[in-house]
Amino acid sequence: MTLLRRELLLGLAASLALMGAALAADPIRIAAPFNVTGGLSSLDAPALNGAKLKVAEINAAGGVLGRPLELEVFDTKSDATTVASVASQLVGGGKLAAGIGFTDSDSALALGPIFQKAGIPFVTPGATSPKLPDQVGDTMFLACFGDNVQAAAGAEFVRDQLKAKQVFLLRDNSAEYTTLLAKYFEAAYVKAGGTIIGHDDYKSGDKSLTAQITKIKAMATKPDAIYIAANPDDIGLVVKQFRQAGVMQPIIGGDGYDTPLLLSVGGKGANDVYFSTHAYMAADGTKPIQAFIKAYNAANKTDPENAFAALGYDTVALVADAIKRAGSDDPAKVKEALAATKGLEGITGTISFRPGVRVPDKTATIIGVKDEKLFLAAQVTPSFVPAP
Amino acid sequence: MSPLLYLTQQTINALAIGSLYALVSIGLSLIFGILRMANFAHGDMMMVGAFATLLLVHAGVPFGVAVVGGVLIGALAGALVERIAYRPVRGSSDVTLLLTSLAVTYILENLGILIFTSSPQNFPLPALLDDVVSMFDGQLIFTRINVLTLAATGVALLFLGWFVTRTTMGLGMRAAAEDLGAANIVGLDVNRLIIVAFVLASGFAGLAGVLWAAQSGVVEPAMGFTPLLKAFIAAIIGGFGSIPGAVLGGFLLGALETMIVAFLPSSITPYRDAIVFALLIAFLLFRPAGILRVQGEAKL
Structure with missing residues (x-):
């Protein structure tokens, strides 16, 4: 009995000590x-x-x-x-x-x-x-x-490395992210000497962009590239529908594209897609x-x-x-x-x-897709950044 | 691209999206016609059908068989929902019916999130269906899925037309749509009629879910919400409770959405949904029975 009590006391003391450490x-x-x-x-x-x-x-x-x-x-x-x-x-x-x-x-x-x-x-x-x-x-x-930095990096990449002089700008108008990204891209791209030859909108959740795509196909002046400000759950479908319609120009966007859905849903439609993001995560x-x-x-x-x-x-x-x-x-x-x-x-x-x-100045990484695989296309520190 | 080709391509685009809306709307109208009930869970039957198909495909079942399985499971889910949730409150006030169907949709959607997480998942399509048909040097294009959706809507409409005018069960449904109480009094097995109506409506929803997933490339538990909303608009435009009205409304809505983008300047296209909903309000104000339905006459 006493032994048991002593053991109990010891146990109690031990657990108190443990609690103290915690x-x-x-x-x-x-x-x-x-x-x-x-x-x-x-x-x-x-x-x-x-x-x-x-x-x-x-x-x-x-x-x-x-x-x-x-x-x-x-x-x-x-x-x-x-x-x-x-x-x-x-x-x-x-x-x-x-x-x-x-x-x-x-x-x-x-x-x-x-x-x-x-x-x-x-x-x-x-x-x-x-x-x-x-x-x-x-x-x-x-x-x-900030989005102004990545949109500006995207704009300079499109203008200087893809050598695209005219771009069509398509945006998802249902989110703050995509509308701002499109706005910053336009400001930076025009500043870099490019021309936006058309705008259009779609809404996240619309599973069909065929009307917008047909409109782009029918344009008299063809864009050299298409900038699409898109959300992650739509981007695979977006690029797939463009490619199915035979629009093969490079498609460029922001870090919303940095999702496995781009390749899994987009398939070979994701080829010749470029996007700005935060780091190149590969071997x-x-x-x-x-x-x-x-x-x-x-x-x-x-x-x-x-x-x-x-x-x-x-x-x-x-x-x-x-x-x-x-x-x-x-x-x-x-x-x-x-x-x-x-x-x-x-x-x-x-x-x-x-x-x-309270936004850091960082360099944007541009990733491209070739043969359904991601590759590091460029690191861009934009020379001009639009005001927030 | 010539103006004629442009118009043709945009018409194809409108038909492709309109046929999906129509297919969802048919089932919604069938249930409303009989029970006077807005079945919000209809969108979740799309989700059930699409996920069931996905699971079967992952289990190694050939795509065609998986689709049939998915549609059947969607139909079964609809029958279960009717038996478990709707039958006990049948004949209650509109508010009770509305809240019950909202509750069912919440339960099903969250069940989907629990089982599959709410992340979108890739919906694999066999290459045959993913193919693009291209004409006039690639100026006119559509996918096999577009053709399949259009065909499915046509078949669904013809089948339902035959069913409600030529079969005893279908005639019974029309009688029930006319007056549920009287149909009961003259000895029709109303419970059986309603279960069959739910099986049909949910089967169509399941099929629409598979086709929607096939067009969008992803399945997710909340996938039924947007099509359900569009199907409601379509049904109201066409005439709620009328099956031909639902189909007409679906195609009209698809055409409206496409043509606003196709022919209006890009300064107006951001207001596409606002225009559609303004039209919806106009219909509710000036022609609440829709285009096809004349109040109090032929239903379904």
Whole structure:
């Protein structure tokens, strides 16, 4: 009886000691809402996997400020209403050092005001609207370039390397991302000396673009190339219908094309398609990218699906660096440290924020498709960037 | 491209999209004609049909057989929904019916998300169907899937026309559409009629789902939403509850959408949907019974 009691006491003491250790290493919590399912899943899921990988690496190396990082992951289902309710839930659910998430501007816009009000900094790996930080406030940061940069890089690539003098501009008018991308492309392309010979619209969810394509085919002056601002779940179908109609000019677009659906749905229609994105994720990429691919594959049993995986990874690096420099997980201090980020080497490029600008200046990667395979077509730092 | 060829190509485009709308709309109108109920779950039968086909294809079943299987599974799902969800509330107020069918659509869509995730998945097509038919030096083109969709709509219309005018079961459906209570009193097995109507309507929805997936290249749980919306518009334009009206409405809507893009300047084309919905409101205001249906007369 006494023996048993002593053992019980010992056990109790041991568990108290364990609890004490856990308290000492109280994790630093980072909110991580992502559209793991829905129309944006082909971009968001890889971004989240990349973020998880970096968190695991940091924790294996002893964490930040001696404490492990912990991601509070929520699936926001590519639905703005869910985004808003998850945001409120996160903000009301205990202390957060920062938040990361999303690859599209619309979701980030739905979440932004709630985090802004709570004063918690939020870094998006892939929402590329350069207007986003100013629309939301001083808590919103981008880890990627803005759409004005990638559209300008696309414009210079089309003008200088594809030697296209006249371009037809088609856009999906149902999202902020695609309408802005089209606007920036037009400004940069005209500035680079090109001519836009026509515009047209379609809407995500229309599964037929044949009317628009026929119109382009019937034009008296033929475009040298076609710029299409498209969302990821449509792009495979879009290029396929163009090629089926016999329109074989190069098709150029933004990072919405960086999804496996481009090749799986587009098939050989995806040949001669070019798009601007954040990194070239292939075995012949840069050394850090190669190392990343290896680690990602070990963790997820698949190679990174696209550059958003690398952006998710860099986003965690950016936040961890800020927490370290702030010396605390207090969101207000982390926010200031984030804004002061200088020369942080990521695998998708170097991240620095100019004073008051929460969008980093980064180089855009242009990827092309040949024989139904992706290849690195160019790295472009645009000489002219349209104002956000 | 000559103006004539341009018009021909745009007409082909309009027929291709219109036949899909018509095929979805037929089933919607069949159910509405009999039960006076807007069946929102109709779009989810498209999803069921498309996913069932995809699963069968992945299991190694030849494409043609998989499509038949998908259509049958869609039809079965429709019958189950009627038996489980709609029959207990039959004859209730419009609001109850509306909410029940909305609830069913939420349940089915989220079930789809649970099983398949809401990410779009590639819908593989045999090369034979993916082929493009090209004429006049590539100036006129259409895909085999376009032809198949048009043929399917034609066959569906002819079959239903024959069914509701020549078979006892079909005549019974028309009687039920005329007056459900009276049909019951004169001894028609109304429950059986309604189940058969759901099997037919959902089978057509399943087929439309497969064809929609084939044209768009992807299947996803929310895929039924846009076509359902378009089918409602088509049914209202043509005359809700009338099968020829549904077909006419589907083709008119396809033509309207295509021709707005084809012939109006690009400063107006962004307002395509606004124009379509304005027309819809005009129909509801000035001709609520649609083009074909004269209030209180021949139904289905």
